[in-house]
Amino acid sequence: MTLPRLVATDLDGTLVRSDGSVSDYTRDVLVELDERGVPVVFVTGRPLRWAEDVFEHVGAHGLAIVSNGGLVWDVANSAVHLERAIEPELGLDVCRVIREAVPGSSFAVESLAGIGLEPAFLERHRVPQGARRGTIEELFDTPALKLLARHEELTPQEFWDAAEQAVQGRLVITWSSATTLLEISGPGVTKASTLEILCEARGIGAHEVIAFGDMPNDLPMLSWAGTSYAMADAHPTVREAAQHVAPGHDEDGVARVLAGVFGL
Missing domain, CATH: 3.40.50.1000 (HAD superfamily/HAD-like)
Structure with missing residues (x-):
């Protein structure tokens, strides 16, 4: 062997x-x-x-x-x-189509500098000191290592299925959390x-x-x-x-x- x-x-x-x-x-x-x-x-x-x-x-x-x-x-x-990384223009467009397809979606952006969160994004882990807060348009101003999408009412599978259908493979969507949190990465x-x-x-x-x-x-x-x-x-x-x-x-x-x- x-x-x-x-x-x-x-x-x-x-x-x-x-x-x-x-x-x-x-x-x-x-x-x-x-x-x-x-x-x-x-x-x-x-x-x-x-x-x-x-x-x-x-x-x-x-x-x-x-x-x-x-x-x-x-x-x-x-x-x-x-x-x-995910380029801002593509990332923002994906956020838009997910929000249109699944109202109630909220987003956060992970970069080398740390995490930035929309006000409605309810993080389950301790948010590091100095984390940015704002709209997704304000947060996604540089390339991101990962985009996070959260929903407080759907199950992970339901949210994943709806987001996959809306995004049509332009970015990679997956999940690994017990809560309804999608992890979105760059193309491929x-x-x-x-x-x-x-x-x-x-x-x-x-x-x-x-x-x-x-x-x-x-x-x-x-x-x-x-x-x-x-x-x-x-x-x-x-x-x-x-x-x-x-x-x-x-x-x-x-x-x-x-x-x-x-x-x-």
């Missing part, structure tokens, strides 16, 4: 436990893989400011894919490696497409990648990777799409699978 040359893993609901921690066992497995020269790439929907909380576990290679593929961050040098930008760019630069093929995820925003990555695992407590669509099922994230499922695959 040929061992994978790269590990790609989601964070929340996948590698990270429910309390936000990375267990000692998981940490030890990641360190061992890094020492063996097998990079573990974090591929997350988190914005940079949240992903930084776990960067100490990335390893010596020091790269992480954040904002669902909108950014590849050079952890070692604390710098942008690759940015795949997914966890998979950005991971593919990163792997091609290193001469690594999809068949040499093992990937882990739990929510719909992981589906492209799990479909692309040669070996894919859904977590036991993953969204039903993810369990259906993945080749294998790993133990749940609170049971260190990613680490346990990797330990078995690599004989750790």
Whole structure:
């Protein structure tokens, strides 16, 4: 059996436990893989400011894919490696068509500078100090790594279906939250497409990648990777799409699978 040359893993609901921690066992497995020269790439929907909380576990290679593929961050040098942003003109037009199709939609914009929120956008996480507030036209004045759309009455699936129909593929729409929050990326930008760019630069093929995820925003990555695992407590669509099922994230499922695959 040929061992994978790269590990790609989601964070929340996948590698990270429910309390936000990375267990000692998981940490030890990641360190061992890094020492063996097998990079573990974090591929997350988190914005940079949240992903930084776990960067100490990335390893010596020091790269992480954040904002669902909108950014590849050079952890070692604390710098942008690759940015795949949404241009304001296109982003604003998509906001307009979603709002027309689904009244009650509100928006927020993620950029390297942080988050900007419309007054009606009810953020469930702590809003960082200095976050911008205003209309979407005021907030979307520079390219964005991710556009967020929220609705307080529809289910995630209902909102996703309606937005997909309105946007017609001009931007990529996905979701990973228990609340009705859509995550919108640039044309063709997914966890998979950005991971593919990163792997091609290193001469690594999809068949040499093992990937882990739990929510719909992981589906492209799990479909692309040669070996894919859904977590036991993953969204039903993810369990259906993945080749294998790993133990749940609170049971260190990613680490346990990797330990078995690599004989750790």
